[in-house]
Amino acid sequence: MSQSNTNPESAMIQCVDVHKWYGQFHALRGVTLSVARGEVVVVMGPSGSGKSSFIRTINRLEEHQRGTIIVDGIELTHDVRNIERIRSEVGMVFQSFNLFPHLTVLENITLAPMRVRKMNRERAGKIARELLERVRIPEQADKYPGQLSGGQQQRVAIARALAMEPKVMLFDEPTSALDPEMIKEVLEVMVDLAKSGMTMICVTHEMNFARNVAHRVCFFDQGNIVEMGPPAKLFSTPEHERTQLFLSQILH
Amino acid sequence: MSDTKKTRIPIWRDERAYAVLAQVAFVVVVIAAGVFLFGNLLSALRRQNIPIGFDFLPTRAGFDISDSFLEYTASSNYLQAFQVGLVNTLVVASVGIVLASVFGLITGLAGLTHNFIISRLARVYTEIMRNVPLLVFLVFWYRGIVFNLPKISEALSIGPILVSNRGVAIPWLLEGALSLPVVRGRIFDGGFVLSPELFAILSGLVIYTAAFIGEVIRAGVQAIPRGQFEAARALGFTGMQSIRLIVLPQALRVIIPPLTSQYLNLTKNSSLAAAVGYPDLWSISTVIINQTGRAVEMIAVVMGIYLTTSLLTSLFMNWYNNKVRLIER
Numbered sequence: 348m349s350q351s352n353t354n355p356e357s358a359m360i361q362c363v364d365v366h367k368w369y370g371q372f373h374a375l376r377g378v379t380l381s382v383a384r385g386e387v388v389v390v391m392g393p394s395g396s397g398k399s400s401f402i403r404t405i406n407r408l409e410e411h412q413r414g415t416i417i418v419d420g421i422e423l424t425h426d427v428r429n430i431e432r433i434r435s436e437v438g439m440v441f442q443s444f445n446l447f448p449h450l451t452v453l454e455n456i457t458l459a460p461m462r463v464r465k466m467n468r469e470r471a472g473k474i475a476r477e478l479l480e481r482v483r484i485p486e487q488a489d490k491y492p493g494q495l496s497g498g499q500q501q502r503v504a505i506a507r508a509l510a511m512e513p514k515v516m517l518f519d520e521p522t523s524a525l526d527p528e529m530i531k532e533v534l535e536v537m538v539d540l541a542k543s544g545m546t547m548i549c550v551t552h553e554m555n556f557a558r559n560v561a562h563r564v565c566f567f568d569q570g571n572i573v574e575m576g577p578p579a580k581l582f583s584t585p586e587h588e589r590t591q592l593f594l595s596q597i598l599h
Numbered sequence: 600m601s602d603t604k605k606t607r608i609p610i611w612r613d614e615r616a617y618a619v620l621a622q623v624a625f626v627v628v629v630i631a632a633g634v635f636l637f638g639n640l641l642s643a644l645r646r647q648n649i650p651i652g653f654d655f656l657p658t659r660a661g662f663d664i665s666d667s668f669l670e671y672t673a674s675s676n677y678l679q680a681f682q683v684g685l686v687n688t689l690v691v692a693s694v695g696i697v698l699a700s701v702f703g704l705i706t707g708l709a710g711l712t713h714n715f716i717i718s719r720l721a722r723v724y725t726e727i728m729r730n731v732p733l734l735v736f737l738v739f740w741y742r743g744i745v746f747n748l749p750k751i752s753e754a755l756s757i758g759p760i761l762v763s764n765r766g767v768a769i770p771w772l773l774e775g776a777l778s779l780p781v782v783r784g785r786i787f788d789g790g791f792v793l794s795p796e797l798f799a800i801l802s803g804l805v806i807y808t809a810a811f812i813g814e815v816i817r818a819g820v821q822a823i824p825r826g827q828f829e830a831a832r833a834l835g836f837t838g839m840q841s842i843r844l845i846v847l848p849q850a851l852r853v854i855i856p857p858l859t860s861q862y863l864n865l866t867k868n869s870s871l872a873a874a875v876g877y878p879d880l881w882s883i884s885t886v887i888i889n890q891t892g893r894a895v896e897m898i899a900v901v902m903g904i905y906l907t908t909s910l911l912t913s914l915f916m917n918w919y920n921n922k923v924r925l926i927e928r
Contacts, residue, residue: 407832408833434832434834438833439830445826
């Protein structure tokens with residue numbers, strides 16, 4: 348991986364020249380990105396720029412057609428065993444929460460550890476309660492997702508992903524479906540997580556989160572990264588014209 | 600001011616009165632129609648000197664029944680013959696419902712796989728079954744397939760199951776031990792033997808209904824949002840685990856009401872057993888009607904029985920549907 352600018356030993360995720368097509372539409376056009384262990388990368392860009400498609404290729408919710416993706420030393424290929432190993436190391440949080448509505452909050456969190464990791468019920472339950480403590484809703488354990496607010500649901504979703512003890516967390520617009528007062532409670536949990544040293548890739552337009560927590564911000568446009576850098580630099584002196592336009596729109 | 604004062608609304612302008620009136624009128628019409636029709640029936644029967652009542656039931660039936668789960672000979676009475684038919688229908692319906700659910704589930708999931716050949720096969724099977732009238736299919740299945748199975752001496756063995764044109768023998772618990780069927784000369788020994796007629800009606804109904812149940816399952820699974828599959832995959836569940844733990848429990852809500860209809864259809868369609876010579880409730884009832892002329896009583900009872908079994912099935916499925924419903928707020 349000579350093209351990568353980060354030391355491969357410390358890189359958690361390495362993407363080199365990743366391409367993806369939806370039929371005729373060229374959605375990802377040679378994305379190259381390397382994320383170090385413990386690094387927090389925020390991905391921004393206009394809708395349809397390929398940022399969601401990109402993070403979804405990292406755990407194979409979307410298949411890339413060209414290029415290499417390596418997660419923690421495992422290359423993502425058609426090998427089913429590799430796909431399973433990578434999925435069990437990568438946690439994902441979705442815009443629409445995607446909690447399992449037929450299970451209680453606790454069951455949502457314990458199901459994967461019990462069925463995928465073969466953990467016993469007591470241990471899984473104990474871990475789940477600790478995680479609920481960590482996302483600050485321990486009292487909701489026995490409710491169903493439909494009985495919770497959006498912000499609470501998203502925090503359960505984060506706890507559910509963390510229960511698999513992932514090495515990487517992917518966030519696909521985690522606050523876009525939330526009311527303003529609920530955004531804060533979700534972001535607080537994400538900030539805690541970033542401070543704990545979790546490797547994170549977050550597609551989000553929360554400027555404050557990016558400014559305070561992100562090590563790097565990637566700006567996507569038309570299926571590729573047009574500009575990348577520390578948030579302070581990228582937000583104050585964006586070089587690319589497309590970045591300037593986008594930032595001027597979201598900063599008013 | 601005078602508008603807000605509590606004044607009595609005249610009854611001909613009171614909407615509540617209309618609601619009560621409409622219901623009363625409806626009940627009166629229904630009862631009147633019933634009384635008229637029943638009176639008409641009684642006077643017609645009296646004019647033709649036909650008695651009405653169930654006094655004929657304890658008299659000797661005098662006909663043989665080929666398939667029976669109960670003690671029955673030609674010297675048994677009509678009531679016993681009727682009971683034989685009832686049990687036969689209940690056996691076909693209940694075993695049929697279980698098997699059709701299993702094969703329906705397989706068909707539905709096969710239709711959803713990304714494996715081209717498997718999903719095409721499931722589609723072709725479903726389309727064929729949906730477009731052939733059941734009676735036509737049952738006659739074809741019985742005459743064309745079951746009749747032409749191998750002779751008993753060359754019985755086909757599918758695992759422990761033996762298949763021949765003299766019936767199908769399956770392993771069965773006999774006196775507390777599992778008994779495997781074998782062929783001895785021209786008969787099966789051990790196990791449980793389904794006559795060609797029972798096999799034909801049971802397998803015919805199962806093959807037919809499973810195609811419809813497959814469609815119900817497919818629609819139910821497709822009604823689940825894509826995000827649920829994605830969340831399951833992202834957590835590392837295998838395809839089968841996602842279906843079993845995440846998708847099917849949610850799909851049941853959508854599946855159960857149309858599935859209930861399919862169960863009721865299978866139960867009612869079992870009355871086509873006459874077409875393959877299986878003595879079900881309806882075919883035995885027609886024999887009794889022919890011999891006794893008591894058509895009104897027999898048809899009333901048969902309709903009552905189908906109604907009861909259907910209502911019981913519905914009741915159970917509604918209870919189950921309520922149990923799996925999602926809790927919100």
